Amino acid sequence: MKIGIVLGTRPEIIKMSSIIDEIQHSENECILIHTGQHYDIEMSKQFFIDLNLPLPNYNIGIGSNTALQQISKIIVELEEILIKENIDIVLVQGDTNAVLAGALAANKLKIPVGHVEAGLRSFDKDMPEETNRILADNCSNLFFVPTDETAINLQNEGINHKMIHVTGNTIVDACQRNLDIAIEKSNVSSMIKYEKYITLTLHRAENVDNPERLKNIVNSLLNLKHNIVFPLHPHTRKSLENNNLYEKISSAKHIQITKPLGYLDFLYLLSHSQLILTDSGGVQEEAITLDIPCVTLRYNTERPETISAGGNVLAGTNEEEIRGNIEKILNDKEIYDSMVNAKNPYGDGTSSQKILNIIEKSFENNSVQIKESNEILDFKGYYIKEIAEDINVKEFENINKYHFIEQIFNNNVPELIEDETGLKGKIIIVKEFEKQI
Numbered sequence: 193m194k195i196g197i198v199l200g201t202r203p204e205i206i207k208m209s210s211i212i213d214e215i216q217h218s219e220n221e222c223i224l225i226h227t228g229q230h231y232d233i234e235m236s237k238q239f240f241i242d243l244n245l246p247l248p249n250y251n252i253g254i255g256s257n258t259a260l261q262q263i264s265k266i267i268v269e270l271e272e273i274l275i276k277e278n279i280d281i282v283l284v285q286g287d288t289n290a291v292l293a294g295a296l297a298a299n300k301l302k303i304p305v306g307h308v309e310a311g312l313r314s315f316d317k318d319m320p321e322e323t324n325r326i327l328a329d330n331c332s333n334l335f336f337v338p339t340d341e342t343a344i345n346l347q348n349e350g351i352n353h354k355m356i357h358v359t360g361n362t363i364v365d366a367c368q369r370n371l372d373i374a375i376e377k378s379n380v381s382s383m384i385k386y387e388k389y390i391t392l393t394l395h396r397a398e399n400v401d402n403p404e405r406l407k408n409i410v411n412s413l414l415n416l417k418h419n420i421v422f423p424l425h426p427h428t429r430k431s432l433e434n435n436n437l438y439e440k441i442s443s444a445k446h447i448q449i450t451k452p453l454g455y456l457d458f459l460y461l462l463s464h465s466q467l468i469l470t471d472s473g474g475v476q477e478e479a480i481t482l483d484i485p486c487v488t489l490r491y492n493t494e495r496p497e498t499i500s501a502g503g504n505v506l507a508g509t510n511e512e513e514i515r516g517n518i519e520k521i522l523n524d525k526e527i528y529d530s531m532v533n534a535k536n537p538y539g540d541g542t543s544s545q546k547i548l549n550i551i552e553k554s555f556e557n558n559s560v561q562i563k564e565s566n567e568i569l570d571f572k573g574y575y576i577k578e579i580a581e582d583i584n585v586k587e588f589e590n591i592n593k594y595h596f597i598e599q600i601f602n603n604n605v606p607e608l609i610e611d612e613t614g615l616k617g618k619i620i621i622v623k624e625f626e627k628q629i
């Protein structure tokens with residue numbers, strides 16, 4: 193099988209790395225397509241070196257531009273590449289412009305799409321990523337979701353449960369595969385000025401492109417009585433400079449700004465932090481994986497599991513809220529320890545293996561390829577039903593042909609739908625079709 197991987201930014205390289213590794217150790221062929229959205233060495237090439245990855249077969253080289261310019265150029269270029277390479281399935285990861293463009297291009301060419309980290313929702317359309325992930329999911333055929341909660345988001349949107357696979361998050365694979373290497377190889381500790389420090393990352397458009405929010409965040413940092421190490425994303429550097437904040441923050445004695453770090457250096461830095469302060473998606477996941485308390489500089493998160501597990505809090509961008517949350521965690525051992533001990537909801541580091549197995553099985557049993565319709569199924573409508581008998585999902589759907597369970601409520605709470613999920617005493621929502629003769 194020829195698996196095309198479309199990626200464009202730092203987190204996609206990291207979260208796809210273990211999947212690329214698995215493909216390389218299998219019978220399948222991997223065609224790597226970089227959109228070129230991230231192009232600085234420390235935002236792109238360094239990750240190929242650190243993670244021991246093959247260089248991309250193609251680099252579309254879109255560079256920095258408006259989202260529409262980026263997305264349209266990727267789609268046009270992908271059309272040619274995907275046809276020429278005769279790709280069997282396209283994999284995209286996460287919610288960047290590469291994900292939307294990759295999923296849409298493949299879908300239009302009738303190439304199946306596997307979305308890694310599907311189903312995340314912040315329910316905040318102010319974020320460019322929210323639209324990307326919703327639209328990419330609409331173009332996808334296989335959904336690799338990190339947790340049960342994310343699977344339920346997709347069930348709520350009417351996605352067939354048979355195509356949703358809870359695999360954990362490949363960030364755990366990346367952390368586990370690289371932490372020991374980072375501890376052995378990274379010499380970042382020699383350049384860190386402080387013994388104890390908070391690691392800070394900041395780059396989300398809704399924070400750094402909003403002068404008011406950016407100023408509030410910077411003020412909260414300037415008035416903090418803890419040391420901070422701040423690997424600076426190029427997007428943020430530009431915004432700080434444009435808002436005359438760069439001088440202020442870079443001259444503060446308790447704040448050390450560095451260039452963006454490679455993965456091994458960054459993993460080392462994170463794993464030795466007292467606390468993590470971030471608006472990044474991937475870093476929220478790494479915090480709970482590495483057992484470091486996390487304060488998130490956002491008003492919502494598409495990673496709510498980190499909050500309900502107790503490892504992450506939302507502080508928004510208000511100066512007092514940010515400082516108050518940090519002080520509370522660092523000054524109260526009980527709170528600190530409970531955050532450290534929060535259970536990681538993202539699996540055991542075998543996500544990439546699971547994802548490749550599911551892709552191979554889906555091709556073997558012909559369930560993912562986009563086929564010509566050979567029968568007409570007439571949509572009858574939805575119905576809701578309380579189930580009294582002792583029956584599971586698979587049995588119900590076998591008995592009731594062309595009735596597909598879309599949601600299960602157990603004591604009024606939606607539940608993950610799997611073939612073996614028992615239905616007795618639960619309420620289900622069903623989508624009904626009828627075959628036309």
Ligand code: UD1
Nearest residue numbers: 201202203229230231232235256288289320321395426427
């Ligand atoms: C992008 C993703 C975001 C992801 C982040 C990961 C979208 C909409 N955004 O945001 O979801 O969390 O990557 O880091 O896809 N720049 C450089 N060098 C680079 C890349 C960017 O200087 O190698 C600067 C440019 O001035 C550019 C700005 O950063 O205009 C923003 O880059 P862009 O790729 O648009 O968005 P990110 O903030 O990186």
Ligand code: UDP
Nearest residue numbers: 203206423452453454455458472473474475
């Ligand atoms: N990261 C890194 N070096 C840095 C900052 C982040 O290697 O200087 C890694 C981090 O470990 C995580 C990923 O980049 O795996 C997160 O990417 P980012 O925060 O840019 O994007 P997001 O996850 O928010 O989309």
